[in-house]
Amino acid sequence: MIELIGRDRPDLFLIISIVILLAIGLSTVYSASMAVSESGLFRKQVLWVVIGIVFFLVGTWISFRRLEEISPVLYLLTCLLLLATIFLGSGPADRWIIIGPLHIQPSEIAKAGLILMSSWWLSSLRVRPRKYGELLVFLTILPAIILTLLQPDLGTSVAMIMIVLAIFIWAGYGPGWIYLIVSPFLAAVSSIHIIFWILFMCILGLILYRRRYPFSTWLIFMGGNSIVAALTPFAWNLLETYQRSRLITFLDPSSDPHGAGWNIIQSEVAVGSGGLFGQGFLQGAQKELAYLPARHTDFVFSVWAEETGFLGGLILLATFFLLIWRITLAARKSVNAFNSLVTAGIAAYFTIHVFVNVGMTVGIMPVTGLPLPLISYGGSQMIVVFFLLGLAVNAGMYWREV
Amino acid sequence: MYGNSKNWPFFFSLSVVSILFILLGAKLIYLQIIKGEYYRGLSSQNHIRVIVTPAPRGVISDRNGIILADSKPAFIVSAVPSEFNRANAALVEQQLEMTEGELNEILDEASNVPHRPVVLREGLGVEKVSSIAENLYRIPGVVIDVAPLRRYHRPEDFCHILGYVGLADDQNSFRGEITGRTGLELRLNETLRGIPGLQREVVDALGRIVEEFRGASSEDPVPGGNVTLTIDAGLQRIAITELEQTGIPGAVVVIDYENGDILCAASIPTFDPNMFARGITQDEWTAILDNQYNPLFERAWAAAYPPASTFKVITACWLLSEGLISPDYMPNPCYGSLTLGDTEFGCWAAHGRLNVVQALEQSCDVFFYRTVQLGTINELAEYTACFGMGSRLTDVLIGEKSGLIPDSDYLNRAYGNDGWGLGNLLNISIGQGELLATPLQLAVTAGIIASRGEMPFPGILLQRKIMNPVLSHGAVTDSAFDTVTEGMLRVVTSRRGTLYNTFSDSSLDFWGKTGTAECPGEDHALVIGFVRDPMPLAICVVIEHGGHGGAVAGPVAERILSSYFAEEGSD
Numbered sequence: 001m002i003e004l005i006g007r008d009r010p011d012l013f014l015i016i017s018i019v020i021l022l023a024i025g026l027s028t029v030y031s032a033s034m035a036v037s038e039s040g041l042f043r044k045q046v047l048w049v050v051i052g053i054v055f056f057l058v059g060t061w062i063s064f065r066r067l068e069e070i071s072p073v074l075y076l077l078t079c080l081l082l083l084a085t086i087f088l089g090s091g092p093a094d095r096w097i098i099i100g101p102l103h104i105q106p107s108e109i110a111k112a113g114l115i116l117m118s119s120w121w122l123s124s125l126r127v128r129p130r131k132y133g134e135l136l137v138f139l140t141i142l143p144a145i146i147l148t149l150l151q152p153d154l155g156t157s158v159a160m161i162m163i164v165l166a167i168f169i170w171a172g173y174g175p176g177w178i179y180l181i182v183s184p185f186l187a188a189v190s191s192i193h194i195i196f197w198i199l200f201m202c203i204l205g206l207i208l209y210r211r212r213y214p215f216s217t218w219l220i221f222m223g224g225n226s227i228v229a230a231l232t233p234f235a236w237n238l239l240e241t242y243q244r245s246r247l248i249t250f251l252d253p254s255s256d257p258h259g260a261g262w263n264i265i266q267s268e269v270a271v272g273s274g275g276l277f278g279q280g281f282l283q284g285a286q287k288e289l290a291y292l293p294a295r296h297t298d299f300v301f302s303v304w305a306e307e308t309g310f311l312g313g314l315i316l317l318a319t320f321f322l323l324i325w326r327i328t329l330a331a332r333k334s335v336n337a338f339n340s341l342v343t344a345g346i347a348a349y350f351t352i353h354v355f356v357n358v359g360m361t362v363g364i365m366p367v368t369g370l371p372l373p374l375i376s377y378g379g380s381q382m383i384v385v386f387f388l389l390g391l392a393v394n395a396g397m398y399w400r401e402v
Numbered sequence: 403m404y405g406n407s408k409n410w411p412f413f414f415s416l417s418v419v420s421i422l423f424i425l426l427g428a429k430l431i432y433l434q435i436i437k438g439e440y441y442r443g444l445s446s447q448n449h450i451r452v453i454v455t456p457a458p459r460g461v462i463s464d465r466n467g468i469i470l471a472d473s474k475p476a477f478i479v480s481a482v483p484s485e486f487n488r489a490n491a492a493l494v495e496q497q498l499e500m501t502e503g504e505l506n507e508i509l510d511e512a513s514n515v516p517h518r519p520v521v522l523r524e525g526l527g528v529e530k531v532s533s534i535a536e537n538l539y540r541i542p543g544v545v546i547d548v549a550p551l552r553r554y555h556r557p558e559d560f561c562h563i564l565g566y567v568g569l570a571d572d573q574n575s576f577r578g579e580i581t582g583r584t585g586l587e588l589r590l591n592e593t594l595r596g597i598p599g600l601q602r603e604v605v606d607a608l609g610r611i612v613e614e615f616r617g618a619s620s621e622d623p624v625p626g627g628n629v630t631l632t633i634d635a636g637l638q639r640i641a642i643t644e645l646e647q648t649g650i651p652g653a654v655v656v657i658d659y660e661n662g663d664i665l666c667a668a669s670i671p672t673f674d675p676n677m678f679a680r681g682i683t684q685d686e687w688t689a690i691l692d693n694q695y696n697p698l699f700e701r702a703w704a705a706a707y708p709p710a711s712t713f714k715v716i717t718a719c720w721l722l723s724e725g726l727i728s729p730d731y732m733p734n735p736c737y738g739s740l741t742l743g744d745t746e747f748g749c750w751a752a753h754g755r756l757n758v759v760q761a762l763e764q765s766c767d768v769f770f771y772r773t774v775q776l777g778t779i780n781e782l783a784e785y786t787a788c789f790g791m792g793s794r795l796t797d798v799l800i801g802e803k804s805g806l807i808p809d810s811d812y813l814n815r816a817y818g819n820d821g822w823g824l825g826n827l828l829n830i831s832i833g834q835g836e837l838l839a840t841p842l843q844l845a846v847t848a849g850i851i852a853s854r855g856e857m858p859f860p861g862i863l864l865q866r867k868i869m870n871p872v873l874s875h876g877a878v879t880d881s882a883f884d885t886v887t888e889g890m891l892r893v894v895t896s897r898r899g900t901l902y903n904t905f906s907d908s909s910l911d912f913w914g915k916t917g918t919a920e921c922p923g924e925d926h927a928l929v930i931g932f933v934r935d936p937m938p939l940a941i942c943v944v945i946e947h948g949g950h951g952g953a954v955a956g957p958v959a960e961r962i963l964s965s966y967f968a969e970e971g972s973d
Contacts, residue, residue, distance in 0.1 A: 170411045272433040272441025310434040314427065321423050325416070332412045344415070355422045362429040 059390015155368025278309030457596025486543030713833025762889030
């Protein structure tokens with residue numbers, strides 16, 4: 001019998017991994033900022049960290065019950081912020097809202113809002129199941145994803161969907177169920193080749209058989225997805241040439257060797273030239289030569305890997321793994337569904353960001369502009385990440401809370 | 403755990419996370435350990451460099467083999483912004499005789515594509531470039547390329563025909579590649595450019611060649627094709643000289659009416675295309691822009707003027723060939739003007755009773771005002787088009803204008819359905835109104851009369867194939883040719899002819915027609931005509947705002963042809 005009162009100490013491993021990653025992040029931004037003409041980057045980053053720690057403390061201090069109550073309101077606020085970005089957005093790619101000295105990137109905040117909202121929905125569905133409840137969840141998160149897509153920020157909206165799907169998995173929806181949910185998208189992709197399409201349909205049929213759905217469900221899924229697959233080539237032809245090339249470049253950067261593909265090649269050269277032990281702190285040659293784009297934000301891992309080599313890269317990845325593992329443990333322990341789902345969402349947030357960002361710099365993922373949490377330069381992102389980490393520590397301390 | 407019964411989400415998630423991290427780690431092992439040495443070499447810095455050997459651009463010469471445009475060896479100096487150390491800026495500026503700060507400005511402008519070299523100086527001779535080459539090891543990021551400099555030997559005479567070249571700046575061109583910007587250089591660029599050669603070398607950070615690249619073989623350049631023009635450079639020179647003596651803009655076109663060769667297409671004012679080939683300076687560019695007569699504008703085929711009385715040749719052909727009048731027909735006399743409704747259509751003198759030959763000879767307007775009313779505006783417009791008016795005559799001359807023949811559709815658009823009337827036809831009959839023709843078209847009109855309709859379409863390339871006649875077969879009757887030719891002869895030989903004074907002391911047998919185009923400011927002076935001996939030439943001279951056609955353009959035409967034949971005879 002578990003004691004259901006009291007609280008634990010904060011998870012020491014979690015705190016240690018945060019401190020290590022923060023140290024790596026600050027030193028890499030410092031190194032990268034040496035080669036950037038914009039002065040004061042490092043000092044600003046320190047400021048963001050200080051503000052972030054305040055939000056971290058807020059996250060550890062806040063009551064999850066209070067948070068659960070205000071989650072829909074918080075989500076609504078982030079949607080309004082995203083809406084404002086569409087009309088008032090400025091800065092690179094119109095993704096920022098600028099109020100005086102404040103530069104806010106609402107799509108970063110929206111990710112936190114999405115985690116809270118979908119956790120809120122799924123935990124309340126657990127208390128009071130509804131017919132088509134899952135559909136309601138998706139309809140609720142749709143505005144945030146569409147508004148992000150309109151910015152346009154395809155990478156972030158895909159990341160948002162992945163986070164929500166991860167929360168669904170944590171809530172007990174199996175991979176088969178997830179497959180059914182994303183099947184229209186898979187159908188569209190499978191229309192590239194008949195082999196893919198057959199494979200897709202076989203898996204679909206297997207899942208439908210295993211889950212013993214009635215004939216009407218079979219008809220809807222098999223028929224609907226066949227129509228989607230058949231119509232995709234026409235829809236593709238309806239797109240303007242530039243829209244097509246943007247999609248192709250997103251999925252296959254090497255098709256555009258002067259633009260995104262060029263960045264990837266430079267980043268791979270930087271990472272590769274790090275070797276086993278790296279070029280040494282502040283010694284990265286590629287970074288100095290201004291070859292590396294966005295080296296303090298999106299490609300910050302390249303700078304770290306170039307200067308500290310495989311050893312440094314491994315330490316970074318291992319620390320992130322430790323962080324994610326400890327957060328997942330906290331999610332597993334938590335008795336309350338909302339606490340557990342939020343914490344799992346935070347773990348998913350980190351997993352997706354680390355994989356997509358580092359994957360991009362080593363050339364196994366498309367260029368998306370997702371930052372590396374705790375490492376990349378940037379205020380909005382730093383504050384959101386610290387707040388989420390505060391929540392994760394909080395959940396680990398109060399796991400008994402019902 | 404809130405879902406006490408299920409542990410699988412935890413293990414599922416953890417295994418997904420593990421797989422993703424293992425993927426990242428594997429790629430890191432591949433990049434940093436397996437290929438680490440290779441990438442370290444790349445970044446510190448042996449790399450493959452492609453050396454492009456430019457193909458010699460084709461030579462352009464005139465019909466007698468006089469070279470008008472060729473290339474001489476020259477070099478360009480560029481800098482790669484990402485490799486260039488700005489501490490060396492002063493040294494480079496001094497070597498290249500640039501002003502202080504100029505280099506930094508160029509680099510700042512190019513900084514968004516830091517790996518693509520920017521041209522600092524082009525068209526440098528061997529002496530200039532050798533001093534930089536000696537210092538190249540001290541200034542990494544600076545590159546020297548061979549880039550032949552286009553040289554125009556008769557720059558003023560041929561600036562509009564040939565146009566000029568400049569450095570190509572599109573993505574597919576190599577550094578120092580030159581490409582046609584205007585004129586025939588642009589139109590015939592594909593013929594002239596040739597195919598550049600390629601060599602691949604492996605170089606180190608200081609640009610020293612380590613070895614020839616063994617991956618692909620070298621390719622030698624293929625020289626560009628040569629082009630021969632129909633233009634006679636001697637005649638072109640004479641025409642430019644004579645035009646320049648008038649001191650105002652103008653154009654001359656001379657065509658061999660038997661084969662359509664354009665022997666001369668002169669336009670002033672001129673400019674020096676070599677300025678563009680070697681890279682124009684700000685002062686030179688400002689000087690061109692400040693010239694109110696716009697030297698860049700070509701006037702022999704890219705400008706359209708009202709043909710004025712020279713058009714009466716076509717009107718007369720129409721009246722005669724369509725049987726509207728006979729050669730002897732004399733309408734009511736010219737009293738110096740014709741009043742139609744409440745509008746008075748003027749003539750420049752009271753000519754009395756005339757037939758069509760006399761009307762051409764004295765350029766009487768009233769004769770045409772009266773007779774042209776026998777037809778309609780659309781009939782005249784359709785007939786005029788047979789002479790090549792209203793459409794382009796060649797397919798190689800860039801910017802060639804088609805001119806304008808107004809018909810009822812055009813006038814309806816311009817003035818509304820009831821906004822125009824018989825007066826427009828009267829104006830058009832004497833070459834005024836909305837009618838516009840290029841000097842080239844007017845020279846062709848003279849050539850058609852001279853050749854009795856046999857003249858082929860004009861051309862400027864000697865290698866071209868001779869085309870069909872411009873004039874549709876049978877559009878002008880034989881008797882109309884006889885009558886109009888006689889009228890054009892009387893313009894010169896008759897005491898009352900508008901060119902009598904001009905040619906009274908000349909040994910030339912000339913058939914002509916003058917024109918004085920009314921326009922805002924001083925009138926345009928025009929003359930068209932032809933000679934049969936010693937060469938079958940048709941000519942058109944236009945002097946912008948020059949005044950009276952017979953008094954201004956006529957003497958220019960006479961002097962050009964006399965000087966040319968004198969020069970030809972002395973050879």
